[in-house]
Amino acid sequence: MAAGTIGGSFALAAFAVAIVAGLASGNPAASVLLRALIAMLICYPVGMTVGLIAQRIVHEHIEAHRQAHPAPDSPDSPPSKPAARKEKSDEEVIVV
Numbered sequence: 001m002a003a004g005t006i007g008g009s010f011a012l013a014a015f016a017v018a019i020v021a022g023l024a025s026g027n028p029a030a031s032v033l034l035r036a037l038i039a040m041l042i043c044y045p046v047g048m049t050v051g052l053i054a055q056r057i058v059h060e061h062i063e064a065h066r067q068a069h070p071a072p073d074s075p076d077s078p079p080s081k082p083a084a085r086k087e088k089s090d091e092e093v094i095v096v
Helices: 003-024 031-067
Strands: none
Touching: 003 031
């Protein structure tokens, strides 16, 4: 999730709320549009900041999980013992 997407969502939500609130209160259209644009311009940087914070938290969480649970083939993982080979039995396997 990109921070710009969250910023854009915040801005569009603020614009929509300002339009609905302005029309519901009976304000003139020019005033409603001006206030909606101002709300959108103010809320975009706020949304970008929230998006950047969320992105950083997610990346830190992913990195902490990777360090706590390394993949078996990664160079960071400790060497593991080879799996014991199972001997094949002489039983027949019937697939239904």
